[in-house]
Amino acid sequence: MFEILTRLPVKSLKRFQCVQKSWQDLIRSPVFTSVHSTSSKTKACPLLKYDNDVTGKTSISLLSNETFDVSFNLDIPSFFGRNAPYIHIQGCINGIICLWSDNDIVIWNPATEQFKVISNLRVDNLAPEPYGCFCILSRSKHFWDAVGFGHDSKTNDYKVVRIGSCCCEYCFLPNIAVDVYSSSTNSWRNLPEILPSSMIFQGRCPGFQVYLDGYYHWWAKSKGKEILLSFDMTNEIFIKTPFPETCFGNFYSTSKITQFMVMNGYVARVFCSNHEDIYKRFDVWVLGKVGVKESWKRLITIGPFFGVQRPLAADNNGGFYFENEEKKVVCYNSSTQEMKTVEIQGESLQVEIYAESLYSLGN
Secondary structure: OHHHHHOOOHHHHHHHOOOOHHHHHHHOOHHHHHHHHHHHHOOOEEEEEEEOOOOOEEEEEEEOOOOOOEEEEOOOOHHHOOOOEOOEEEEEEOOEEEEEEOOEEEEEEOOOOEEEEOOOOOEOOOOOOOOOOHHHHHOOOEEEEEEEEEEEOOOOEEEEEEEEEEOOOOOOOOEOEEEEEEOOOOEEEEOOOOOEOOOEEOOOOHHHEEEEOOEEEEEEEEOOEEEEEEEEOOOOEEEEEEOOOOOOOOHHHHHHHEEEEEEOOEEEEEEEOOOOOOEEEEEEEEEOOOOOHHHEEEEEEEEEEEOEEEEEEEOOOOEEEEEEOOOEEEEEEOOOOEEEEEEEEOEEEEEEEEOOOOOOOOO
16 A cells, blocks of 8 residues: 555645545655655656746746656745746756745745745844844845756755845945755744855846756856855765866857756757857766866767757756757757757746655744
8 A cells, every 4th residue: 555655646646645544644644745755756757847938927837757747836835826926946856846936935836835034034143233224033034046946865955045245325245145944943043154246147038047866057267267166064064166267158148049958967068069160069968976076077078959058957868958940949850850849938937857745844
């Protein structure tokens, strides 16, 4: 019975919890949740986020692995309102998704329909600063440049890190503010004096960030040089990894056709090596070890493709996802070399690989 239940979708398991108390206790147990999650990952499917190019309303849809048609549309948490404008996905881990819009941050399990608004929770350890103001303590005037969602495997804790600065005209703090949310305490903590104010981020550009195995990574610029800035979710420290000279080209000339993604268990930077041509080729470089510049290796080149604008994601079955000239997602199967187009058009396209789960959102 245990094995049969672990193969069922969350929707069915929610109904079965009403059958009898012993089934409810089993399905809610940590062991069952973990085994079910492992089974669910074998059926992971693409999740597509897109914004209406007129209203800005965000929609999120699950796609079929076989046909790449829309299986069904997800109901975005009601907190964002009916129009749900310009929402970014900042990570998808064990069936839990982090959403970010302006300064609002929400963690959400679509399968269980649970969500939690965390952006306005208290920051436990804040103290008055000599050049600060009340806005520092309340975080009421902060503009967040970057948000990352991850998992601390050592403590089994889901965490969110936000990076930004106070926009109050009376505030003259020299450093960027870094706060970390913990699902186990349901609160934020400040990490003081951890990043210089001269650091430049592209945290609001989905293509320039990615999460993998306890590290959230962003493209950043430090002292005039491009780097991969990684946040260690367990030790709560930042690690800088320089890029190899000349191999990636200049960020500002390739920014629209570059993407960070997970590929074959590595952090990959995929960029167009001939971005001015009609038929585009994409070079894939992977990072062997965080913090080690020499561990960047060129993996493959894919293409040429006609009508493709920029890469979006890769899955575990040899599939690549691109945005085409019509602002639609194109799915490329590297084994069959077939390409299929998802008949949804929108702005700010994002593709994540999603597997549903029973995991709760903590306290």
